[in-house]
Each structure stands twice: as C-alpha cells, then as structure tokens.
Amino acid sequence: MEFRDLKKQYQENKANIDAGIQKVIDNTCFIQGEQVKELEETLAKYVGVKHCISCANGTDALQLALMAWNVGKGDAVFVPDFTFFSSGEVVSAVGAVPVFVDVDEDTYNISVHSLECMIKKTIDEGALIPKAIIAVDLFGQPAWYSEIKKIAEKYHLYILEDAAQGFGGSIGETRACAFGDISTTSFFPAKPLGCYGDGGAIFTNNDEWSELLKSMRVHGKGTSKYDNVRIGMNSRLDTIQAAILLAKFPVFQEMELKNCQKIAALYTQELKDIVKTPVVKEGYLSSWAQYTIQMRDREERDGLQNYLKKYKIPSAVYYQKPMHLQKAFASNKYDESDYVVTDRLCDTVVSLPFHPYMDEAQVEEITLRIREYLKLVR
Ligand SMILES: *Cc1c(COP(=O)(O)O)cnc(C)c1O
Numbered sequence: 001m002e003f004r005d006l007k008k009q010y011q012e013n014k015a016n017i018d019a020g021i022q023k024v025i026d027n028t029c030f031i032q033g034e035q036v037k038e039l040e041e042t043l044a045k046y047v048g049v050k051h052c053i054s055c056a057n058g059t060d061a062l063q064l065a066l067m068a069w070n071v072g073k074g075d076a077v078f079v080p081d082f083t084f085f086s087s088g089e090v091v092s093a094v095g096a097v098p099v100f101v102d103v104d105e106d107t108y109n110i111s112v113h114s115l116e117c118m119i120k121k122t123i124d125e126g127a128l129i130p131k132a133i134i135a136v137d138l139f140g141q142p143a144w145y146s147e148i149k150k151i152a153e154k155y156h157l158y159i160l161e162d163a164a165q166g167f168g169g170s171i172g173e174t175r176a177c178a179f180g181d182i183s184t185t186s187f188f189p190a191k192p193l194g195c196y197g198d199g200g201a202i203f204t205n206n207d208e209w210s211e212l213l214k215s216m217r218v219h220g221k222g223t224s225k226y227d228n229v230r231i232g233m234n235s236r237l238d239t240i241q242a243a244i245l246l247a248k249f250p251v252f253q254e255m256e257l258k259n260c261q262k263i264a265a266l267y268t269q270e271l272k273d274i275v276k277t278p279v280v281k282e283g284y285l286s287s288w289a290q291y292t293i294q295m296r297d298r299e300e301r302d303g304l305q306n307y308l309k310k311y312k313i314p315s316a317v318y319y320q321k322p323m324h325l326q327k328a329f330a331s332n333k334y335d336e337s338d339y340v341v342t343d344r345l346c347d348t349v350v351s352l353p354f355h356p357y358m359d360e361a362q363v364e365e366i367t368l369r370i371r372e373y374l375k376l377v378r
Pocket of ligand 1: 057058059060083084136165188
C-alpha cells in the first residue's frame with residue numbers, strides 16, 4: 001500500500017500528461033512558455049482572484065510575498081507553531097522574527113485566541129513591530145479567516161495565507177488562496193495539486209504587488225531580465241511542470257476532490273468512536289492533504305505506527321517537532337508555556353494513507369488494523 005499513490009494517479013491520466021510534456025519538448029520553450037501563462041490564468045479564475053504568479057516552489061512563494069511587503073529586520077510575523085518548517089523559515093530568511101502561535105486542537109490551525117495574545121505580548125515587549133500573520137491551511141482545511149481578518153484589521157497586519165496544503169479547499173463559496181492579502185500554494189508532488197518536481201504559485205487581487213512579484217521572481221527585472229531594478233530571486237515555474245499541472249487540473253477539480261471527501265467520510269465513520277478524527281468546521285471544505293487522527297499519548301501513537309508497519313500499511317507523523325523547538329530558531333526566545341496544544345499534538349498525531357485513488361477496501365483494512373491494535377493495548 002502507498003501513503004499517497006502517485007503512480008496510480010499517473011497511470012490513470014497518462015495520455016494527457018505525456019502529451020502535455022511532449023508538446024513542451026517539441027516547442028523547446030522550457031522557461032516561461034505559453035503553458036505557464038495558461039496555467040496562471042486557469043488557476044486565478046478557479047480561485048477567483050485577479051492575479052496568479054507562478055514560481056519555483058511553495059517556500060519561495062511565501063518568501064516573495066514577504067519581500068513584496070518589504071518585511072525584514074525588526075519586524076514580527078505570526079506563524080502557527082504546528083506547521084511545516086517553510087512557514088517560519090521564510091520569515092527568518094528575510095531578516096524578520098517568526099513569533100510562533102499555538103494552534104486549535106480540533107482543526108490543527110492557528111488559534112485565534114493565542115494569536116491575539118501573542119500580538120499583545122509582542123507589542124508590550126516593544127522589541128519588534130508586528131507586520132503580518134501567516135495563516136496556514138493545515139492538512140487541507142482553511143484557517144478561521146473571518147476571525148483572523150478581525151484581528152488583522154485591529155492591529156493593522158497583513159494576512160499571508162499559506163495554502164501549500166489547502167489548494168482546492170473552501171469556506172462557503174470562497175476558495176483557498178483567496179483569503180490572504182497575498183496567498184500562496186505549493187505544487188510539490190504530494191500536495192493536493194502536485195506537479196512532477198517543485199512548483200508553487202502566489203495569488204493576489206492587488207495590481208501593484210502582482211507587478212512587484214513578477215519582477216522579483218526574475219532577478220528583480222525592470223523592462224527585461226537584463227535591466228535589474230531591485231534584488232529578487234530566480235524563481236520560475238518550469239514550462240514542463242505547468243503542462244503537467246494543466247493536464248492534471250481538470251481531474252483534480254472534477255474527480256479527485258470529490259473522491260477525497262468520500263474517503264475522508266468513510267475513515268471518519270469507521271474511526272470516530274475509537275480515536276479523535278479530524279474536525280472540519282461547518283461550511284468548510286478540506287482538500288485533505290492529510291487525514292490525521294489523534295491517539296491518547298506518544299506510546300499509543302508510536303505503537304500504532306509499528307503495528308501498521310507489520311501489515312505493510314504506511315503512516316506518517318506531521319509534525320514530530322513544534323516550530324519553537326527547532327534548532328534553527330534557537331536564537332529567538334520562546335516561552336514553552338505558550339505552546340501546550342502543539343506540544344501535545346506532536347506526541348499524539350498520526351496521518352493515515354490518503355489519496356483520491358484509494359478504494360473502500362483499503363480504508364476498511366486500515367481501520368480494521370487500528371481497531372485490532374487498540375483492543376490489544378487499551
Ligand atoms: C509543503 C509546504 C510548504 C513549502 O512548499 P514547497 O513547495 O515544498 O517549498 C510551505 N508550507 C506548508 C504548510 C507546506 O506544507
């Protein structure tokens with residue numbers, strides 16, 4: 001069994017993907033070819049924002065957004081403590097300080113109560129100027145944007161939506177990547193919409209930021225890439241990756257997202273009485289980057305992983321370590337008592353095999369083994 005079966009996905013969509021790749025090779029327009037522009041237009045329309053600016057990966061997408069806002073030395077950016085490293089890494093990369101914020105134990109997303117506490121604490125300490133909130137749509141579910149927006153307005157902060165795992169999700173009629181002042185996503189192969197290498201994109205309704213971002217992703221270009229008016233990056237999406245995404249996108253939109261809802265519902269039905277299953281808020285749609293359950297403690301969680309391994313069922317722990325304990329951030333000061341929920345989640349969470357090409361029998365097998373294991377240990 002595969003944790004995320006990219007081989008099966010390719011086999012089922014091979015003709016279109018192969019044709020898309022071949023066309024790029026025939027045209028030899030490998031950088032900024034027409035498929036890149038077509039993809040950007042397609043995704044901007046799907047998300048419902050004015051501009052989509054593709055780039056080399058989801059990490060660069062976040063960093064470029066912070067660069068466009070001129071976030072740097074002396075600035076504080078609020079980031080959930082329970083996320084992938086990138087969400088905090090980019091803040092340090094531009095010279096600012098990531099202030100980590102505890103998360104909600106049901107949704108795994110940034111806790112709005114802790115967010116306001118950390119903003120107030122930062123203002124009281126007076127060493128840093130609060131500039132932005134990076135809200136992460138963890139495991140596929142959008143963060144609580146109606147509340148985050150109120151806090152952002154109250155303290156005059158930008159919202160940067162990190163939808164690396166959230167592409168395809170929504171709240172009501174609004175899709176992920178439309179909630180931030182700037183929003184970003186990743187096309188890393190295992191993300192909800194993945195390409196066959198690295199890739200990413202930035203979304204915004206702001207014309208000025210869009211122009212800045214287009215310059216910054218090509219060495220801070222002015223009228224051409226040999227006229228350089230600012231310091232930027234080399235961060236473009238390859239044309240081949242754009243062609244692959246164009247071939248995969250209709251299937252993602254029409255079939256994969258729907259299948260994910262069915263598989264998640266089946267998992268939850270089978271598991272909700274024995275473990276803590278994911279909570280999707282009323283009116284929210286998750287794109288199910290991960291299906292993550294909580295066990296009682298680390299011993300029970302680690303034991304389950306070992307038990308499943310015996311039956312060749314893969315599982316993964318996202319995330320083993322809170323951001324505030326990562327060595328890379330050791331020069332910043334964090335107060336352990338601010339991260340009670342994240343500390344516990346790192347001990348108890350485990351993500352189960354999940355992808356749109358799973359069949360019901362696989363879910364039944366996995367949930368049966370989980371029940372068997374819990375009978376042995378509880
Ligand atoms: C994967 C991921 C990123 C980074 O994306 P890359 O394309 O791998 O650079 C950023 N934030 C989150 C939450 C992610 O899961």
